[in-house]
Amino acid sequence: MSAGASRDGMRWAAAASRLTDTGAAAAEAADALAAALGEGPVDLVLAFFTAHHVASAEPLAQVLRERLRPGCLAGVSGHGVVTSEHEIEGEPAISLIAARLPGVTVAPFVLVREGWDEALGDQAAFARMAPGVAGAELVLVLGDPFSLELAGLFAACRRHAAGVRLVGGFASVAPRPGSDVLFLNDWVAAGGGVAVALSGALRADVVVSQGCRAIGPPLTVTRSEANVVAELDGRPALERVEEVLRELPEGEHEWLQRGLYVGLPVRPDAQGRGDYLIRAFLGGDRTRGLIALGDGVVTGQHVRLHVRDAGTAREDLQMLLLPQAFDTPARAALLFACSGRGRGLYGAADGDIGPLQAALGGGVPVAGMFCAGEIGPVGGRNFVHWHTASIAIIRPGAPPR
Numbered sequence: 001m002s003a004g005a006s007r008d009g010m011r012w013a014a015a016a017s018r019l020t021d022t023g024a025a026a027a028e029a030a031d032a033l034a035a036a037l038g039e040g041p042v043d044l045v046l047a048f049f050t051a052h053h054v055a056s057a058e059p060l061a062q063v064l065r066e067r068l069r070p071g072c073l074a075g076v077s078g079h080g081v082v083t084s085e086h087e088i089e090g091e092p093a094i095s096l097i098a099a100r101l102p103g104v105t106v107a108p109f110v111l112v113r114e115g116w117d118e119a120l121g122d123q124a125a126f127a128r129m130a131p132g133v134a135g136a137e138l139v140l141v142l143g144d145p146f147s148l149e150l151a152g153l154f155a156a157c158r159r160h161a162a163g164v165r166l167v168g169g170f171a172s173v174a175p176r177p178g179s180d181v182l183f184l185n186d187w188v189a190a191g192g193g194v195a196v197a198l199s200g201a202l203r204a205d206v207v208v209s210q211g212c213r214a215i216g217p218p219l220t221v222t223r224s225e226a227n228v229v230a231e232l233d234g235r236p237a238l239e240r241v242e243e244v245l246r247e248l249p250e251g252e253h254e255w256l257q258r259g260l261y262v263g264l265p266v267r268p269d270a271q272g273r274g275d276y277l278i279r280a281f282l283g284g285d286r287t288r289g290l291i292a293l294g295d296g297v298v299t300g301q302h303v304r305l306h307v308r309d310a311g312t313a314r315e316d317l318q319m320l321l322l323p324q325a326f327d328t329p330a331r332a333a334l335l336f337a338c339s340g341r342g343r344g345l346y347g348a349a350d351g352d353i354g355p356l357q358a359a360l361g362g363g364v365p366v367a368g369m370f371c372a373g374e375i376g377p378v379g380g381r382n383f384v385h386w387h388t389a390s391i392a393i394i395r396p397g398a399p400p401r
Helices: 022-039 050-069 116-121 123-129 153-158 237-246 249-260 310-328 344-345 355-361
Strands: 001-003 011-017 045-051 073-077 080-082 088-089 094-100 104-111 139-144 167-170 182-184 187-189 193-200 202-209 213-225 226-230 262-264 278-283 288-292 303-307 332-338 368-369 376-377 381-385 389-396
Touching: 011 022, 011 073, 011 368, 022 050, 022 094, 022 332, 045 080, 045 368, 050 073, 050 182, 050 187, 050 249, 073 193, 073 288, 094 187, 094 249, 094 332, 094 368, 104 182, 116 123, 116 153, 116 381, 123 153, 139 202, 139 389, 153 237, 153 381, 167 332, 167 368, 167 389, 182 193, 193 202, 202 310, 202 376, 213 237, 226 237, 237 278, 249 303, 278 303, 278 381, 310 344, 310 355, 332 355, 332 376, 355 368, 376 389
Parallel strands: 045 073, 139 167, 332 368
Antiparallel strands: 001 011, 011 094, 045 094, 073 182, 080 088, 080 368, 104 193, 139 193, 167 376, 182 187, 202 389, 213 226, 213 303, 226 288, 262 278, 262 303, 278 288, 332 389, 376 381
16 A cells, blocks of 8 residues: 655545455455545545456445545446556456545546437537546546447547646457456446546646567558558558568577567657557568558558567666656556556566656556556547557646646
8 A cells, every 4th residue: 555645735546456355355454544535525546446346346346435435436347456556467356545635626427328429519519528538647448348438539639628637558468359447437337438627726747658669770651541542652561561571680590589669659760669650560461462450551651660679668667757857756647558468468467557656756556457448648639559558747836727
């Protein structure tokens, strides 16, 4: 259990439980939070829990409401959870984080499928569908990967709330519909999504670590349709990709063991890390020379091949977190990591929470989950990612004038 507070009144605390009985686990973690927060209102509670507790999600939420009486309660299930000290995968666990937020407006809402076309064209409709998002410092988004489509929300935010940052992830208990559960206050469902907009006297730094290294030169898409590329640099796309791979220095071929990725530039002068949106290389058709990517591209666009490994992922995360050592002490952090990270990537637990706590000086309340898709901004726009770590680091901030 960890907690952080100061004279500004903002106070965060995190707690976790590995008890197998859902009610007992929720009570243990909730009581630890209550003790750490002390007297006063609880404005926000976020709950992350593993598959073992999905069937009892409704009583879990009820225990949290009764013991903490939060102004806003949101929760989601995942393959694993993140606590202040550890990453717990494939075992019964609940991870909670709670906050007292004077001067902060907490605006929760359920994300719906319909109505985003109207919201895109009408600011009042957007305000009804996404209350509190316009002018928010941070918007937390939790969703079910099989029933929540975020393209409409992303587009409407670009139109009516330019610059707002969305951070979160998709539930990840199992690769089939109906396996996960979300809740927001009294609402509990096996699909859809929820969001919480935070504005006022807080400041959030957002780090999205895609953990990839560019290889070879930039390549120009000279013929394509949607996510299928026929030509790169005026030559059959698969042939050009294979040529780039053959020309790699001998010691770099081992990077390909974890697969090949493609970086789509998020700014015209893209050169290094953070300049590319990383998407999967889905495969090639040798007969026709085509390649398929995990996102659409257009003719004339430049792309660049990328690779990922544990060393690259760790180095990328540490580099992006480096400025945190020169900032004021963080009060809390939320960590949303891909289910493909953790032990599967690093070969050991705590591969992301360790560097995060080291960068923040240790002892910072943290909670989060392993996701089936992470949400975070790159190049000033919000995207759904895979294989990333999307992190929000919270500090007090002056209220808007």
